[in-house]
Amino acid sequence: MSEASSSSHAGKQDRPQVVAGGLDALTLVDLIDRLVDTGVVLSGQAIVSVADVELLYLDLRLLLSSVQTLVEREEGP
Amino acid sequence: MIHLAAVLELQGMKAAEEALSSLRHDHAYPSKAPEWVTAKGLAALGTEVAEVAGAVAAGPSPPSVEQLWHHEQLVEAVSSASDAVPLRYGVRFASSSAASSALEAASGTLYEDLAHISSSVELSVRMLVPGRHVRQPSSSGSEVSAATGRGAAASDAPLPTAADIRRQASVVHRRLRDASIAAAPPRLGEGRWALVGAYLVQRGGTAAFVDLVGRLETPRARLFCTGPWPPYNFVRGPATLASLAD
Numbered sequence: 001m002s003e004a005s006s007s008s009h010a011g012k013q014d015r016p017q018v019v020a021g022g023l024d025a026l027t028l029v030d031l032i033d034r035l036v037d038t039g040v041v042l043s044g045q046a047i048v049s050v051a052d053v054e055l056l057y058l059d060l061r062l063l064l065s066s067v068q069t070l071v072e073r074e075e076g077p
Numbered sequence: 078m079i080h081l082a083a084v085l086e087l088q089g090m091k092a093a094e095e096a097l098s099s100l101r102h103d104h105a106y107p108s109k110a111p112e113w114v115t116a117k118g119l120a121a122l123g124t125e126v127a128e129v130a131g132a133v134a135a136g137p138s139p140p141s142v143e144q145l146w147h148h149e150q151l152v153e154a155v156s157s158a159s160d161a162v163p164l165r166y167g168v169r170f171a172s173s174s175a176a177s178s179a180l181e182a183a184s185g186t187l188y189e190d191l192a193h194i195s196s197s198v199e200l201s202v203r204m205l206v207p208g209r210h211v212r213q214p215s216s217s218g219s220e221v222s223a224a225t226g227r228g229a230a231a232s233d234a235p236l237p238t239a240a241d242i243r244r245q246a247s248v249v250h251r252r253l254r255d256a257s258i259a260a261a262p263p264r265l266g267e268g269r270w271a272l273v274g275a276y277l278v279q280r281g282g283t284a285a286f287v288d289l290v291g292r293l294e295t296p297r298a299r300l301f302c303t304g305p306w307p308p309y310n311f312v313r314g315p316a317t318l319a320s321l322a323d
Contacts (some may be wrong), residue, residue: 027303030201033273034309035145035166 079114079123079176081168081318082151083307084187089159090120096158097122100150111151114176117184122155123176152307162190163307164315168322179321187314194312197258197277198305202290204249204272205299206242237297239266246272249293249300256289261310271298275310 085093090113097111114121145166152163170176180187237245246265250272254260257276264273278286283305294300 026203026301030203030303030306031145031149033201034199034306035148 078323079112079125079170079173081114081164081170081176082111082122082124082148083155083161083163084119084121084180084191084314084318085155085159085161086191087115087118087120089161092158093120093122093155093161096154097151100154112173114173114180116177116181119180119184119187121176121180122151123170123173124151149307156307160191160195161307162187162194162312162314163309164318165309168315168319170321171323175323179318182321183314183317186317190312190314193259194277194308196280197308197311198280198283199308199310200257200276200278200283200286200302200304201306202249202253202272202274202276203270203301204246204274205269205301206237206271206297242266242271242298245295245298249298250274252293253286253289256286259311277308277311278305280305 111122111124114123148166152161155161156163170179243265246263250260250263250265253274253276257278259277261275265271267273276286287302290300290302
């Protein structure tokens with residue numbers, strides 16, 4: 001995608017990305033929102049809150065990388 | 078067992094195959110090429126379920142993140158070459174012939190979908206209102222959740238009530254709906270999200286839409302936009318296909 005920006009999620013460099021707002025991890029949340037019907041039990045589901053933003057993750061490996069990205073962005077330079 | 082990912086007109090299949098061939102450098106690409114199921118002038122991209130994940134059981138199982146991204150990768154490759162109706166993950170048929178029969182049964186709706194989403198993409202917009210900034214209408218100004226300090230309201234302006242936030246989310250949704258071809262029914266007040274919206278936008282209009290999202294943002298209502306996505310929320314044919322799936 002032309003709007004794609006850098007991402008910490010392995011293997012999805014060409015996938016949709018956050019194009020406004022600044023939280024890359026939301027791309028994963030929106031992917032799940034689109035591809036998985038409500039009511040499906042997801043493996044490794046966890047709801048976490050980072051910097052007061054509640055996010056849904058499927059995978060702990062992704063969770064770790066995404067949380068780090070979020071914290072870095074929220075804390076700023 | 079065949080797992081469908083997207084449906085397009087038969088004439089777009091050759092271009093879609095070329096787009097898919099570029100994925101073969103990706104390590105996640107299945108060793109066996111996806112196959113096509115055809116009916117009524119339509120072509121559905123399918124993969125053998127066991128090939129998608131490498132080791133997926135034939136029966137329904139929770140998808141992994143890799144499976145979801147791989148599905149999305151296939152859908153986007155096809156969509157880059159032709160208008161295509163995207164399917165959610167997990168629409169499976171016991172055989173190609175069963176998938177072909179379902180495609181035929183759903184063809185009318187799928188053609189309507191293709192006309193509706195022509196040259197368009199979906200953008201997601203979420204509106205976040207930090208809970209520490211929300212005041213209960215019946216309280217005497219106490220905040221719903223404890224403030225943590227950083228990012229707390231800096232002004233002396235009255236804290237918004239839940240009704241205020243809902244009203245603001247509705248206004249944001251209406252503005253975005255008016256700037257798009259179509260909007261999915263908004264999800265208001267879902268957890269911390271004041272608004273979860275999906276909007277159908279012409280491929281060439283995404284920059285203007287994103288610019289509008291930026292202008293609608295306020296210090297107490299952050300907006301997040303992701304995409305462009307295949308128009309999952311603006312098609313009806315996949316539900317018909319799913320109802321016929323195994």
